[in-house]
Amino acid sequence: MKDIIKLLRPYQWLKNLFVFAPVFFNGSVLDIDYLLPSFMVFFSFCMAASSIYCFNDIYDAETDRMHPIKRNRPIASGAVSKNMGYCLMIICLVLSIIMIFSFCWHSDSARIIIFTLILFYVLLNIAYCVWLKHKAIVDVFIIAMGFVIRIYAGGAATGIELTNWLVLMTFLLALFLAFAKRRDDVAMYETTGKVVRDNITRYTLDYMNQVIGIIASVTMVCYIMYTVSPEVIDRFHSSKIYLTSVFVLAGIVRYLQVTMVDVKSGSPTKVLLHDKFIQSCVFGWILSFVLIIYVFQ
Numbered sequence: 001m002k003d004i005i006k007l008l009r010p011y012q013w014l015k016n017l018f019v020f021a022p023v024f025f026n027g028s029v030l031d032i033d034y035l036l037p038s039f040m041v042f043f044s045f046c047m048a049a050s051s052i053y054c055f056n057d058i059y060d061a062e063t064d065r066m067h068p069i070k071r072n073r074p075i076a077s078g079a080v081s082k083n084m085g086y087c088l089m090i091i092c093l094v095l096s097i098i099m100i101f102s103f104c105w106h107s108d109s110a111r112i113i114i115f116t117l118i119l120f121y122v123l124l125n126i127a128y129c130v131w132l133k134h135k136a137i138v139d140v141f142i143i144a145m146g147f148v149i150r151i152y153a154g155g156a157a158t159g160i161e162l163t164n165w166l167v168l169m170t171f172l173l174a175l176f177l178a179f180a181k182r183r184d185d186v187a188m189y190e191t192t193g194k195v196v197r198d199n200i201t202r203y204t205l206d207y208m209n210q211v212i213g214i215i216a217s218v219t220m221v222c223y224i225m226y227t228v229s230p231e232v233i234d235r236f237h238s239s240k241i242y243l244t245s246v247f248v249l250a251g252i253v254r255y256l257q258v259t260m261v262d263v264k265s266g267s268p269t270k271v272l273l274h275d276k277f278i279q280s281c282v283f284g285w286i287l288s289f290v291l292i293i294y295v296f297q
Helices: 002-008 010-026 032-059 082-102 108-130 138-158 164-192 198-202 205-228 230-236 241-260 268-274 276-295
Strands: none
Touching: 002 032, 002 082, 010 032, 010 138, 010 164, 010 268, 032 082, 032 108, 032 138, 082 108, 108 138, 138 164, 164 198, 164 205, 164 241, 164 268, 205 230, 205 241, 230 241, 241 276, 268 276
């Protein structure tokens, strides 16, 4: 059972919290009519994501065995058979679909949109596992698109219209994390000579450092512009949103340190789960936003 849970990677479900972004930024976190559909989409994405992890580990089993860390994955290590992996993949997909069609959404069109988005997410990630992850730059953009799909699903589930700012910042942040993750593989390649993925030779540390620096800068500027935009000030009835920029900047700078100094950005989820400084930044950002939106109105 332990290996099966490990194969499903429940710790990666943290990524699906992005479906709550529309509700949070809409100021509707305390409204059960918005929270329930958001939770349903969250769990549906969790099942869909776990099905992809099963497929990925089956497809990459031979390659994973040559990786110093990935060789310990359940299928690569032989702890779970490929047939069991396929069974788990199908079960997760069926559960995801059942959740979509069994819940009473605010409209039939919402159900169709959510199903279409999750189906597209699954197909896109299968294409990523089989082919697209071998294409330099394209592979990272595909990862970032997955996060944008999540917030669109969250918006469809609640009927909340997404702002351009939310879509843009989600994409930029995901792109930053994805390039930082890929840099970890590049560092391993330049240190040990091991090619952990086919496209790794199309990257260098100097290139990755420049790209990550550029994206981090653009992300920060975009967030500051978001906080001082008239649209956001009118929406939240506050001109103090810019104060939350302190936590965003601190979090980005710390993540750059984890990426370039510690070289431990191979798993953004694990960084979030273990890095106390980044956890403090996230907590401070959420708390400051909550106080500004829900308390000091």
